[in-house]
Amino acid sequence: MFNPIHRAANAARGLFCAVVLLFAATGNALAADTANATRFITDLVDRAVNDVIGADLSNAEKEESFRRMFVEAADIPGIAGFVIGREWRTASPEKKAAFIDLFEDVSILTWISHLDEYRGIKIEVTGAYADKNDVFVESRVGPKDGQPVAIVWRVQERDGGVLKLIDVVIEANSMLINTRKQYASVMKRDGGLDGLMASLSKMRDDLRAGKKPTAQAQQ
Amino acid sequence: MPGIIPSSIRSVLRRTALCAFCALSLAATPALADVDEANDPAEPFNRAMFDFNMALDRALLAPVSRGYRDYTPDPLQTGIHNALVNLRSPIDLLNTLLQGDFARAGIVIKRFVVNSTAGIGGLIDVAAETGDERQKEDFGQTLAVWGVDGNPYVVWPLLGPSNPRDSIGAVADLVSDPLFWLGMNSDWDAAEPLMWTRFGMTVIDNRVPLLDPLEELERTSVDFYVAVRDFVRQQRMLEIMNRKSSDRPSEGEGYRFSFSPQQS
Numbered sequence: 001m002f003n004p005i006h007r008a009a010n011a012a013r014g015l016f017c018a019v020v021l022l023f024a025a026t027g028n029a030l031a032a033d034t035a036n037a038t039r040f041i042t043d044l045v046d047r048a049v050n051d052v053i054g055a056d057l058s059n060a061e062k063e064e065s066f067r068r069m070f071v072e073a074a075d076i077p078g079i080a081g082f083v084i085g086r087e088w089r090t091a092s093p094e095k096k097a098a099f100i101d102l103f104e105d106v107s108i109l110t111w112i113s114h115l116d117e118y119r120g121i122k123i124e125v126t127g128a129y130a131d132k133n134d135v136f137v138e139s140r141v142g143p144k145d146g147q148p149v150a151i152v153w154r155v156q157e158r159d160g161g162v163l164k165l166i167d168v169v170i171e172a173n174s175m176l177i178n179t180r181k182q183y184a185s186v187m188k189r190d191g192g193l194d195g196l197m198a199s200l201s202k203m204r205d206d207l208r209a210g211k212k213p214t215a216q217a218q219q
Numbered sequence: 220m221p222g223i224i225p226s227s228i229r230s231v232l233r234r235t236a237l238c239a240f241c242a243l244s245l246a247a248t249p250a251l252a253d254v255d256e257a258n259d260p261a262e263p264f265n266r267a268m269f270d271f272n273m274a275l276d277r278a279l280l281a282p283v284s285r286g287y288r289d290y291t292p293d294p295l296q297t298g299i300h301n302a303l304v305n306l307r308s309p310i311d312l313l314n315t316l317l318q319g320d321f322a323r324a325g326i327v328i329k330r331f332v333v334n335s336t337a338g339i340g341g342l343i344d345v346a347a348e349t350g351d352e353r354q355k356e357d358f359g360q361t362l363a364v365w366g367v368d369g370n371p372y373v374v375w376p377l378l379g380p381s382n383p384r385d386s387i388g389a390v391a392d393l394v395s396d397p398l399f400w401l402g403m404n405s406d407w408d409a410a411e412p413l414m415w416t417r418f419g420m421t422v423i424d425n426r427v428p429l430l431d432p433l434e435e436l437e438r439t440s441v442d443f444y445v446a447v448r449d450f451v452r453q454q455r456m457l458e459i460m461n462r463k464s465s466d467r468p469s470e471g472e473g474y475r476f477s478f479s480p481q482q483s
Contacts, residue, residue, distance in 0.1 A: 078480035110439045131470055134478070138465065147428065150465040152474065166478055171432070172457055172464040174474040178449045182442040185257070199441055 034128040037135035037155040040163045044073050045123050045139075053118050063112050067104070075156070075164035076104050083180045087193050095193065102200050109207035117143075124148075133157075134166075258370040259448065265374040269444050272379055284426040298342040300424050304353055305334050305341025306417065309397050314356035318364045323354045323461075330354075355458060358395070359388025363459045372448055380451045 052066045070076075080100045081088045088096070122142040129136055135155045142148035154167035167176040186196045259265060288296070308331040315324040330346040330353070338345040347353065363369060367384045374380050381389070393399060402414040433447075440446035456473075457464060468475050 075480055078478075081480075082478060106441075114438065126465075129467060131475065134475075136467070136475070138467075140465075143431065149432075150463075154474070154478075156478070156480070158480070164480075166480075167474070169474045171454070172462075172466075172468075172473060173450055173453050174476070176478070177474070177476070178440075178446055181257075181449045182440055182445045185442050185445040196441075203441055 038128045041137040041153045073165050259372040268374040288427045301344045302341040311356045314361045317361045358391035359385035360459050
């Protein structure tokens, strides 16, 4: 998965794209960023499809592969802070670290537990556009059967030109916002961040045991 | 006013009012005013209704819709969908006009004429192939365009997520549908069964595209009720703004909210 030749080839291709776009005289300073972010997402999805979903690995190995990919590609601490909202500022560093671990586990497990459903999935990048800080990579993702779904991948550039995935927008629905709203509701009901973490721990255990999560059943 | 409307008509009216609500049941509410604003004062009641509806959905509507999706030929499903959409044209037309959107009203008329003739009674969406796509409108959207707010959130038993504005809109859609009055005033015996068939097919046709997304949402959410509430509001906002999910929102709007990395 981290084949150095593959990566070098990709990097070269990325550089080529960037250079071509720079000389394309589009007058758009963000064009190169858009191209890089598009390549970042295409590469990420390719790896998910070939190295995890379609790979001949045990479930534990798949989970491990996916975790490495996810941790590298996504800004998990940044996302974690956003989905918690106001309470994040007052949380202790230990609690933050514990939540980030838990959040990472739940995110990975919900995805990995239904991996077979993603077999044969097709993704087509259809465009990309940029804000001051973000690039939105647009795609259509088709399940085995049925209509393709519009998915937008939101990417931010960090120090040293590192790209990080910060949001996945499904049919115009930001998962970042949707998750933040769910967490706000659970925190209000179950006593703040501790209550939320208890619910998420239970969800993690259920997912590990291969059961349907029941955290949502309690009210 | 029992004397004014004959009781048989009243019972049809009552039952059909239910239909219109059902047809709309999986759409509602706009305005992502504030990310942290729930706008859901009746939440305990709404949650109870949501659980009731989901139980009923799991027992009946979802399995029937899944069977329909998996065991009827795709062209038939597409044909039925197109025909149902075509039959709703008067409502689309009325509401584009009420919104003062004459360009889109023209498209509705053109679509209805083309699809009802060349499209064999609406079974084939010929107009969409030449770029005239469906303009989905209802009175709830018209009220929204007129400035009526889509809060608070309400979940009706059987009818699903809505809000006061869209609930009023659903009743208005029902009584502004010429086919409803035609069906009620007809001496033809088949009129009422046909009306019910249309209603049933509409409910299933609306449920089918949500089978997978809703299942996915339930599986991945820690609070399914809130996940659905947010989803439904976002979808409704797109409808009101006449946007497709693949359209790009402007900066600061929709999913383009500002996000800066937090220091942990």
